[in-house]
Amino acid sequence: MKAIFMLSIPAVATIFAFVSLLTIPLRSVQGKVPPNEKAIKEVKxxxxxVAYASWWGFDPEDATEALQAAIDSGAPKVVVENMGRxxxxxxxxxxxxxxxxxxxxxxxVEAKEGAFLGKGDCLFLAALQRNITIIGYGAVLRMRxxxxxxxxxxxxxxxxxxxIRSCENVRVFGLTLASSGGDGIYLGVAKRGVPNSNIxxxxxxxxxxxxQGISVISAENVLMENVVMRDTSxxxxxxxxxxxxxxxxxxLSNIVMRNCTVQNNSGDGFAFYLHNLNSTSRPISIRLEGCRSIGNRRSVSISIGNSKEKTVGGIIEFVDCKFESSEGAGIHxxxxxxxxxxxxxVRCEISDAALKQPNQSPIVFASARGNFEPVGGVEFVDCVVRDKFERLPMAFFNPAGVELTDVVGTLTLIRNGQATKFELTRRLINEWFPQQAFKAFPKFEVKGAKFIPLFPDARFPQGISSNARLRGLAEFLVWANAGEKVTFTLKVLPVGKVDVRPAKVTVTTPSGKVIGMKEAVAESDNEYEFVADETGAFKIACDAGNATVTLSKCTHRFCLFAGEGIFYFLGTVGDFFFLVPKGVREFGVKVMGGDGTELVKVIVRDGVGRVVAEQDNIAVGQFVITRESGESDEVFSIRFERPSVGVLEDFFVQLQGIPPLLAPVKEALLKPY
Structure with missing residues (x-):
């Protein structure tokens, strides 16, 4: 006779439930959950x-170790369960x-109170990783x-x-990323030269x-779809x-945003700040399709370097996008x-922009002090502006006094039910902004230029001194014969009460060899010397960032040099000398103060000391100077003085149509040959 062991239905259910706890997610957990060693071993x-994060335990007070261990397990798929907490x-x-x-x-997933004290502590980090998929429909990653x-x-x-830094093949679907101490998502760099790719x-x-909702620092082959970025502050x-x-x-290459929305951010909706890219960078390609901006400071803002050396190539396109209810301009x-x-x-629409700023147009172009190139290079294809105010659809804020050009296409302005279509031509732009530009002069090309002394017989037994404070990148040309020892002193001074990092210093020989020198320390007399290995003009460069540089003393003749065409001074007074070469009859001197009340007085004298131009309290201005004859070289001088109103702080100077050299004494001048 065989004995038959039978279980009641309730008993079977109890055992089944117990076994299930070993392999399926736990729900509504009130206390700690111990690790499931059997399941962990099978994963290993x-x-x-497929692994469940709770197999490594769950502590409602701090689940860090369990979650990290689940990810470190190497399981192809990790499920983070809803534990009810x-x-x-x-x-x-x-x-x-x-x-x-x-x-x-x-x-x-929530940042613990009192944790993440490090300034760069992120909630989740992927650095130099690949093939990651994160899916979280209805889930939240939240900081404090x-x-x-x-x-x-x-x-x-x-x-x-x-x-996400320097990663490849990453997918992020369905998550909500909230209340971070930085960005919701950051696409940055963990290793120089390695962008994120296939995101x-x-x-x-x-x-x-x-x-930011999202920051994109370096990435290629990126697709964003149905992403909402809102309430950033x-x-x-x-x-x-x-x-x-x-x-x-x-x-920033092959980036597409499709049907994305930016809403109620304290800053701009779609922001493009591209000043750290330049002509040596890979051309950018960014395309936005069917995207919306609602209630941001400005819907779109784009800012790019204003010179051939400082601007990046490529294209940014907006197709079938809507820009609504911005506090300021819809497009800036x-x-x-x-x-x-x-x-x-292309087929974009701006509506209800700057309703509380009736003097602000829906579309704004702007130059900045220190800009010397025109502004433009924008096309509007069948775009619409809906506006309630009697104002132009476009404005040009132009403190640099440059030209707005190459703005083309069609704009339809709809106001009070009436539609007016504008063909954006050069003639129309000039009608809208009749006083937009100063006189243009051909830029003196310094690339490949060679220089020699204008007064070769001049001698400087005591050396040459200068008080000029040049802000940022300061460059000087020093003339020396082969075999001569050149000594010079650089002084780096802070602007305001800030710490100044040691400044990089280089010397470039006439043949183009770059020699690294010791760094210049702030608020010290940094002394240097080198022996000229060839005859010619040696370029000294000192990059002081936001601080100023003065070449206070040099054994040899030298000139201040503006390789990019602009001298950026701070609080400098006194006389400087420049050359108007043979063959140049007309040239320009453009001067701009800093922001607000930062002004300067300028006096220009010709070769016999006659005042040919003078202006006090310059915010932005241009002197157009015509010589009686251009048959010979002539040395002019320019004097900087304190303004009668305002303050003398930042100011910019451009010599137009002539070499970008200013000498502290006339006899130190160099000339191109």
């Missing part, structure tokens, strides 16, 4: 391709290659933005919710972040999305020259 042995983490969770992470609906604005936290803008962000919401730029490389080697384009990167708006 490769028997399980947030996954609290106290340090950055590092993502790994070749893994899919699924956050179940309702999951919250308000906590980071007060002690014990140091002020910082890099506590991102998700930081797909879809159905993501970035909300209430401190600096805290520290500038506070944009919905900001394209802002940090270095000329970084990349600053400093962008007509060459380099092109900008196109």
């Amino acid at each position: 042995e490769g028997k399980r391709k 947030p996954w609290i983490v106290s340090r950055t969770i590092k993502l790994r290659s070749n893994q899919e992470i699924v956050f179940e609906k309702g999951v919250i 933005k308000l906590d980071y604005t007060k002690p014990p936290y140091e002020k910082a803008e890099w506590r991102h919710a998700l930081s 797909h962000i879809k159905d993501v919401i970035c909300v209430d972040n401190y600096r 805290g520290t500038p730029p506070m944009a919905g999305i900001d394209f802002e490389p940090n270095d000329p080697t970084e990349v 384009i600053a400093q962008k020259p007509p060459f380099g990167c092109k900008v196109r708006f």
Whole structure:
């Protein structure tokens, strides 16, 4: 007779439930969950391709170790379960290659209170990884933005919710990234020269972040679809999305945004700050399709370097986009020259821009003090402006006094139900802005130019001194014969009460060899010497960042040199000398003060000391000087004095149509040959 062992239905259910706890997610957990060693072992042995994060335990007070261990397990797929309580983490969770992470609906991963004290502590980080998929429809990654604005936290803008640096093949779907101490998503660099590549962000919401919804620093082959970036506030730029490389080697290539929305950000909606790219950078390519900007400071802002050397090539396109209810301009384009990167708006619509600023037009172009190239290079194809005020659809804010050119296409202005179509021609632009430009002169080409002394017999037994404070990158040309020892002194001074880093100093020989010198320390007399290995003009360069540089003494003749055409002075007074070469009958001297009340008085004298131009309190101005004859070289002087009103601080000078050299004494002048 065989005994038959039978279980009641309730008993079977109990055992089944117990076994299930070993392999399926736990729900509504009230206390700690211990690790499931059997499941962990099977993951390690490769028997399980899908792992649940709670197998490594769950502590509702701090689940950092369990979550990181699950990701480090190497499982091809990790599921982060909805435990009924947030996954609290106290340090950055590092993502790994070749893994899919699924956050179940309702999951919250939350930064622990009092943690993330480091200025760059992110909630999630992927650096130099590849093949990562993050899916989180209905899940939230949340930090504690308000906590980071007060002690014990140091002020910082890099506590991102998700930081992706130099990664390849990354997909982020469905997540909400909220209340970070930096950006919702940061696409940056972990290794110089390695951009992010093949990035797909879809159905993501970035909300209430401190600096940006999304920052794109360096990336190629990026697709963003149905992404919402809203309610950014805290520290500038506070944009919905900001394209802002940090270095000329970084990349913005083949980036597409499709059906994305930026809304109610304290800064701009779509921001493009491209001054750190230049003519040596890879051309950019960014396209926005069917995107919307609603209620941001400005819907679109684009700012690019204003010279052939400083502007990047490529194209930015907006197709079928809508720009609505911005506080200021719907489109704001600053400093962008007509060459380099092109900008196109195709079938785009601007509506209700700057309703509280009736003097502000819906579209604004702007130059900046220190710009010397024209602004423009923008095409509008069948675009519409809906406006309630009697104002032009376009404005040109022009403190640099340059020209607006190469703005073409068609704009239809709709006001009070009436539509007016404008063909954007050169003639129309000139009608709208009749006083837009100073006289243009051909730029003196310094690339490849050779210089010799204008007064070769002059001698300087005591050396030459100068009081000129040049801000940022300061350049000087020093003439020496082969075999002579050149000594010079550089002084770097701060602007305001800020710390100044040691400044890089180089000497470039007449044949183009670059020699690195010791760095210049702030508020010290930094002495240098070198022996000329050839005869000619040696270029001394000192990059002081925001500080100023003075070449206070040199054994040899030298000139201040503006390789990019602009002298940037701070608080400098006195006389300087410049050459008007033979064959030049007319030339220009353009002068601009700094912002606001930063003005300067300028006096220009000809070769016999006669005053040919004088102006006090210059904010922006141009002297056009015509000589009686251009049959010979002539030395002019320019004198800088304090203005009768305002203050003498920052000011810019451009010598137009003549060599960009200013000598502290006449006999030190060099001339091209």
